Amino acid sequence: MDISLINSYNEQDSSCHRIDARAKFIFTLLFILCIILTPPDNWSAYIAYFITIISLISLARLPGRYVLKRSLIVMPFVLMLAIFIPFFKEGEIAGSYNIRSWNLTVTYDGIQVMTNLLIKAWLSMLGLIWLTSTTKTNDLFHALGRLHLPQVLVMILSFMYRYIFVIIDEMMRMKQARDSRNFGGGKLWQLRTIGNMIGTLFIRSYERSERVYAAMISRGFDGQTRTLDNLNFRRSDIFFIITLVIILAAINIVNLLVLN
Amino acid sequence: MHIPDGFLSTSTVAVASVISIGGVAGAVKIVGKELKEKQVPLMGVLAAFIFAAQMLNFPIAGGTSGHFMGAALAAIILGPWAGVLIMTCVLIAQCLIFQDGGLLALGANILNMGIIGSFSSYYIYRLIISFNNSRNAKLVGSFVASWVAIVLASIACALELAISGSSPTSIVLPAMAGVHALIGIVEGLITTVVLRVIMASRADLLESQPVTR
Incomplete structure (x- = not known):
């Protein structure tokens, strides 16, 4: 399966990787x-x-190139949401262009709002990348459970994470078969092919879940999964969360003082 | 349609999160009651399936590409609550693996694509097949239901952005609804073909009682 999907840095070791997943999650949220x-x-x-x-x-110790690349993958979609703002926000006019009979006006306010949204989205994304690149995905799901996400949801998420790779592999094989048969034709034909692939994939996934369920039942599954949950809050975690909360608070207090 | 962090105001985030938390908690309880311990493998594997199916991109006009959302398919076959549960897991994973959709915006994304997408498509599908339970009616019903699900989800998304002051309603609403009216046609066609495949090889899956309450 596509290697870029597997997060290649969250298995490493650093002071950030060792922090309890709950502390990291709460910090990212804040x-x-x-x-x-x-x-x-x-x-x-x-x-x-x-x-x-x-x-x-x-x-x-995450490589800058990797972080930058990951943060930019989704940016085109973010840009698509924000690109219209400078043209429609009312305010002081920064420039206006005539394209044929269409009058486009760009305002300073609009540009400011757009830049602000892009910066907010990008900074938040960096926070998320830091969280997911320093935390094993299963630990993150368990942390969510400890933070009162329903236990069933945590189990479903762990299951999903386990089977994503299996099913994507299955889909990639189908995709390869499709492409090697010269996937072409009109749009409708292509949609029909994709529909048939998804339909087949659905039936295979459904039947796989029935086999998995049968295997689980025969091993005594009773609706609860028991895992070696090695999340424990150490003194260093408390230190981490307190330090960073102080930093965030300081940023806010300094700015309040400066602004007033 | 995945809203990133930063585009929604805190009040919008709060309201959307409260609705989503309620909806997901309801879904966990209701689906669990119906499916019992089978819930975990079935929902888990099918969430992985939707996740994988969403990776099949297809070209739309002008060099852009779209992908399947899947809420309607899940809701039609397994019922709206199971649809909410599956879409919630997919959205959480997309947020945490691809950073597609923000962490604080997760509540809003679950509300749009999970709750609104599943419930609107399920009830529209049921409404259409209540008049006529033939094979063709089911196919037409699934097409209409998928289209409505996509368009309603995009309208909800546009309204959230507008309420947050990110973009003016007069622009974002027609733009989002217009684009998604086209994407909805594609989604509808795919759902219809998928349903036809299922009818041909595992028709019993459609007969099984979906989880409604």
Whole structure:
């Protein structure tokens, strides 16, 4: 299966990797919340958040290229949501262009709102990348369970994570078979092929789940999975979360003082 | 349609999260009651299936590509609550693996694509086949249900963005609904073909009682 899907850095070891998954999850949540709450013109705060997350990323010894590449993968979609704003936000006009009979007006306010949204989205994404690249996915799911996500949901998520690879492999084989048969024709024909593939994949997945269930039942499954849950909050985790909460609070307090 | 972090205001995030938490908690309880211990493997493997099916991109006009959402398919075959549960898992995994959709925006994304997508498509499908339970009616019903699910989810997404002040309603609403009216046709066609394949080889799956309450 596609190697880029498997997170290749969360199995490594660094001071960040060793922090309890719950502490990291809570920090990431707070970090993103702080970013969202920051007013658009508060550039110093954004720089402070950027420095915070970059230091955490370097502490985790994640390669910059990898982080940059991962953070940019989704950016085209983010850009698609934001690109219209400068043209439609009312305010001081920065420039206007006539394309045939169509009058496009760009406003400063609009540009500011768009840049702000892109920066917020990108910084939040860096936080998420740091979290997911320093935490094993299964640990993250268990941490969510310990943070009161329903246990059933955690089990389903772990199951899903286990079978994603199996089913994507199955799909890739079908895709290869399709492509080697010269996948072409009109749009409708292509859609029909994709529909047939998804249908076949659905039936295979359903039947696989029945086999998995039968295998689980025959091994005495009673609706509970028991795992070696080695999450424990150590003193270093408490230290980590307190330090970072203080940093986030300091950024906010300094900015409040500066703004007033 | 995955909303990233930063585009929604805190109040929108809060409201959407509360609705989603309620919806997902309901789904866990109801599906668990119906499927008992079979819930875990069935939902887990089918969530992985939707995740995989979403990776099959197909070209749309102008060099862009779209992919299958799957909420309607899951809801039609397994019932709306199971659909919510499956889509929730898919969205959590997409957020944590691909950073597709934000962490705080997860509540809003679950609301749009999970809850609204599953319930609208399920009840529209049921409404259509209540008039006429023939094979063709089921195929037409699945097409209409998938289309409505996509369009409603995109409208909800547009409204959330507009309420948050990210973009003006007059622009984002027609833009999102318009684009997704086209994407919905593709989604509808795929769902219909998928349903036809299932009818041809495992028709019993459609006869089994979906989880409704």
